[in-house]
Amino acid sequence: MKIMRCVVVSLALILLSASSVHGQDLSKYRNFSLGMSLVELSNQVDLKPLQTKLVHKRPAVIQELTWWPRESSGSSLQADSVWQVFFTFYKGELYRIVVTYDRHATQGLTAEDMVQAISAKYGTATTPDAQVSFPTNELYRSTEKVIARWEDSQYSISLFRSSLLNAFGLVMFSKRLDGQAEAAMADAVKLDGQADPQKEIARQKKEADNL
Numbered sequence: 001m002k003i004m005r006c007v008v009v010s011l012a013l014i015l016l017s018a019s020s021v022h023g024q025d026l027s028k029y030r031n032f033s034l035g036m037s038l039v040e041l042s043n044q045v046d047l048k049p050l051q052t053k054l055v056h057k058r059p060a061v062i063q064e065l066t067w068w069p070r071e072s073s074g075s076s077l078q079a080d081s082v083w084q085v086f087f088t089f090y091k092g093e094l095y096r097i098v099v100t101y102d103r104h105a106t107q108g109l110t111a112e113d114m115v116q117a118i119s120a121k122y123g124t125a126t127t128p129d130a131q132v133s134f135p136t137n138e139l140y141r142s143t144e145k146v147i148a149r150w151e152d153s154q155y156s157i158s159l160f161r162s163s164l165l166n167a168f169g170l171v172m173f174s175k176r177l178d179g180q181a182e183a184a185m186a187d188a189v190k191l192d193g194q195a196d197p198q199k200e201i202a203r204q205k206k207e208a209d210n211l
Helices: 002-016 038-045 077-083 111-122 175-210
Strands: 054-058 062-067 082-090 091-102 130-131 141-150 154-163 168-172
Touching: 038 062, 054 175, 062 175, 077 111, 082 175, 091 175, 111 141, 111 154, 111 168, 168 175
Parallel strands: none
Antiparallel strands: 054 062, 062 082, 082 091, 091 168, 130 141, 141 154, 154 168
């Protein structure tokens, strides 16, 4: 039993570690860095043309990009443990990454195994009684319980288990940009609400003019 557990943990380390370890740099996941541009990321994942979704246009441009490593010709073998990576950009800067692991690749791994594997790269984890939110990603519930967290003054990484997908995942973001993006999205909702009555007035005026 002990040997089997060692094998499982070793497999987790192989599946979850990056191809090159950058110490305890919480701004990086594999070869992706928070703050990188949309063009830089697109070149890495071989997505041409850019397959982005515009979430909000004002007061700030917020875009999303979804990547399935198994479908990418430039993906490494280590990325096979990852089912999907979801990138979000604020004013052209990558500020949030949501990683969903393939549940078959991590089958047999406990939450403790995952924490141990990820801690090998990012250092000691904490276990806060907290939730992590998904403001734009419809693949998850609005919030999920945090299993473990790695953070410093600038960045945050949270391990969770999706209650819908029954799969482990990571959410990592720049605290500075995430705060700015959250405020911009709240303002966008207000602006959309103000625009709707104006659109209705314009529509009625157009109909009256036509008559």
